[in-house]
Amino acid sequence: MSATSEALEELQRIRGSIDNIDAALVHLLAERFKHTQQVGLLKAAHDLPPSDPDRERQQIERLRRLARDAHLDPEFAEKFLGFIVAEVIQHHTRIAEQQ
Numbered sequence: 001m002s003a004t005s006e007a008l009e010e011l012q013r014i015r016g017s018i019d020n021i022d023a024a025l026v027h028l029l030a031e032r033f034k035h036t037q038q039v040g041l042l043k044a045a046h047d048l049p050p051s052d053p054d055r056e057r058q059q060i061e062r063l064r065r066l067a068r069d070a071h072l073d074p075e076f077a078e079k080f081l082g083f084i085v086a087e088v089i090q091h092h093t094r095i096a097e098q099q
């Protein structure tokens with residue numbers, strides 16, 4: 001059974017919305033990394049460690065709560081944050097090494 005042209009149009013419309021959201025995510029991530037870069041410079045200048053496990057625990061708790069309220073899988077939200085934070089810590093470590 002082949003898809004009707006109506007179904008294909010709808011698929012295209014929905015994919016347009018997905019593309020817009022992906023673009024917004026990229027821009028948001030770029031903004032987030034600009035701020036974490038500033039944190040990295042501040043930490044390096046004041047001999048603070050690249051990671052802050054207490055802060056991360058608070059963020060995980062908050063994000064899991066937000067995810068539940070938004071009907072998003074909290075496990076996924078935590079994994080997503082963990083992926084980003086690991087990259088940030090690598091950046092901070094590199095900044096500290098360059099000082």
Ligand SMILES: C=C(O[C@@H]1C=C(C(=O)O)C=C[C@H]1O)C(=O)O
Pocket residue numbers: 036039050051052053055056059084085088089092
């Ligand atoms: C940005 C910071 O550095 C690290 C990265 C974090 C993040 O990406 O949100 C949070 C805690 C730290 O492990 C910070 O300490 O605020």
